[in-house]
Amino acid sequence: MSDTEYKTITGKVHKFGDNINTDLIIPATHLVTTDEIELGSHLMEGEDPHFRAKVNEGDILVGGKDFGSGSSREHAPLAIKGGGISCVIAESFARIFFRNCINVGLVVVESPEISKSTNDGDELCVDLKEGKVDNLTSGNSFSIAPYPEFMEKIINAGGLINYLIQTGA
Amino acid sequence: MSLTRRILAEKAEKESLKPNDYIEVPVDLVLANDVTAQIALKEFGRFGRDTVFDKDKVALVLDHFTPNRDIVSAEQCAFVRRFALEHEITHFFDCGEVGIEHVILPEKGLISPGMVVIGADSHTCTYGALGAFATGVGSTDAGAAMATGKVWLRVPEAMRIEIHGNFHHWVGGKDLILYLIGKIGVDGAYYKSMEFTGSGLEHLSVEGRLTAANMVIEAGAKNGLFPVDHFAVDYLEKAGVEAGPVEIKPDKYGYCEEISINLWDIEPQVALPPLPSNSVAVLEAPHVKLDQVVIGSCTNGRIEDLRLAAEVLRGKRVAKGVRVIILPGSPDVYRKAMNEGLMDVFMDAGAIISPPTCGPCLGGHMGILAAGEKALATTNRNFTGRMGHRESEVYLSNPAVAAASALTGSITDPGEIL
Structure with a gap:
């Protein structure tokens, strides 16, 4: 596969602040399933128990600093995917969470500019191939840094396990 | 080079490493618990391998929702237990033998200086107290390492934390790490390694170091590391690990940041x-x-x-x-x-x-x-x-x-x- 596989993502923004940790994304009491949809039904329950009902398929999460901190639970990116979210943009991402997103194929974009200038309810268009994000509500446009080459290979393969199998690890 | 880089360079069979290099290294131990193993083992299954890369280098610890809280957590443990028994995983801890993973693995002598340990649990960084490079990963990374015996890593920058002075009464490793996180913030060591050194370590037991290393993730660090001194060698010997002689102590150079801490400044936190x-x-x-x-x-x-x-x-x-x-x-x-x-x-x-x-x-x-x-x-x-x-x-x-x-x-x- 090549980078032409990258799809353009358009969705409505749900804006959160700093330090959205994985306990807030999916409280530990729900870590007894691997089913994305079931995990997604509890998405962001620690922060807002009614959040899932507010999400339409393809919506975008925008957070502040240190998004995904805390527990290594991969259930967090799975819940985000299963809850209908197409992409997470944040000012900065915690290390394990970022790695997990790459491994499970959830699109993550690190951008302090977008994080700071985006409001709840804005509509964003994320074009990874062109390396840009357009805020369709405000009319602002942002360029985003490409993933490191090594990570891009994992993403293009559809996640870590596919990459390792394809490369004969 | 920082101590972390020296450990990783040796594992990667390279003369030297720079921060932000991407490397693939063999792992000496892969850990998962009942919460994270279910996904890890399913991902492992996608490789279609008969068994794990080395049954002595995988640890499965049923410690989170045990003794089982409810039917779903019991099913989750049953899945991991079946795998562990079927694949004859040597370090499988369950029921009367189970301890909290980061307490029992060092205690059982499964951690030794210079090892590369990854665990599908964010507090895997605990083992840096014994001179191991240890870091938390997600379940997919753990499942992949169970199949391949390897992990990819981005080489971290390192902070050198110089400890001097002595503790007041009722103050210890927990207060040191809470005080430090309070100073640098929850992202103060983002993606970095926190390497502890200095004369103050003479007053910090291995148990206190395990406590401090346990919480480096709460400052966003990739790993924490303590030198292997006489305290560590004593602990390791009691755990049945032949540790010495090893040269595991931080360098003077190769650090992006230095922090000095006087233990006398720390009140109970x-x-x-x-x-x-x-x-x-x-x-x-x-x-x-x-x-x-x-x-x-x-x-x-x-x-x-x-x-x-x-x-x-x-x-x-x-x-x-x-x-x-x-x-x-x-x-x-x-x-x-x-x-x-x-x-x-x-x-x-x-x-x-x-x-x-x-x-x-x-x-x-x-x-x-x-x-x-x-x-x-x-x-x-x-x-x-x-x-x-x-x-x-x-x-x-x-x-x-x-x-x-x-x-x-x-x-x-x-x-x-x-």
Whole structure:
């Protein structure tokens, strides 16, 4: 596969602040399933128990600093995917969470500019191939840094396990 | 080079490494628990391999929702147990043999200096206390490493943390790390390694180092590292590990940042909700009324921790209305506490003793908080809702502060009442 596989993502923004940790994304009491949809039904329950009902398929999460901190639970990116979210943009991402997103194929974009200038309810268009994000509500446009080459290979393969199998690890 | 880079360079068979290099290294141990193993083992299954890369280098520890909380957690454990038995995983810990992963693996001699350890648990960084490069990853990374025996890593920059001076009474490894996180913030060591050195380490036991290394993730660090000195060699020898002679100590050069800490500056610390970086001296903490006190966990569930709590609680009764839960970190800690009479001290004080489990620390079971309740815990995270209802609160401290607070019913400096 090549980078032409990258799809353009358009969705409505749900804006959160700093330090959205994985306990807030999916409280530990729900870590007894691997089913994305079931995990997604509890998405962001620690922060807002009614959040899932507010999400339409393809919506975008925008957070502040240190998004995904805390527990290594991969259930967090799975819940985000299963809850209908197409992409997470944040000012900065915690290390394990970022790695997990790459491994499970959830699109993550690190951008302090977008994080700071985006409001709840804005509509964003994320074009990874062109390396840009357009805020369709405000009319602002942002360029985003490409993933490191090594990570891009994992993403293009559809996640870590596919990459390792394809490369004969 | 930083110590972390030296360990990784040797594993990667390279002369030297630069920060931000991408490398692939063989792993000496891959860990998962009942919560993270289910995904890890399913991902492992996608490789279609007959078995894991080395059955002696995989650890599966059923410690989170055990003894099982409910039917779904029992099913989850049953899945992991079947895998462990079928694949003859050597280091499989269950039921009467189980301890909290980061307490039992060092205790059983499974960690030695210079190892590369990855674990599908963020507190895997604990093992840096014994000179190992150890870092938390997700389940997919762990499952992949179980198949391939390797992991990809981005080489971290390193912070050098120079410790000098000595501890005041009732101050230890937990206070050191809470104080440090308070200074640098929850992203103060983002993606970096935190390497500890200095004359002050002469006053920090291996158990205190395990506590401090356990919480480097709470500053966003990739790993923590302590030098392998005579304390570490003694600990390792008792655990059956042939450790010496090893040259595991930080260099003078190769660090992006240096922090100097005088231990005399540190009072017993309390981290206020909802972040571990909200640490203040205990005397400055608000006098909130406590509903629960938890003493134990992978951070403070070792025998030194229980001895410290017992020293405060001996011959006294906890305040009426405060539920005090003691969580020994392993069967060995449990047995030592029993043989030393600590269990009598705890029971006479009115505490309840839990089997070794992560239990309430992550809001799993065995001590969940209701709306509006407040707990003081010797655990590692005080995030909103961490121990139960999203309108409950968790404060963090060392075991002596937790025990003193159990006696008074509000956050208390042990020096004030003893």
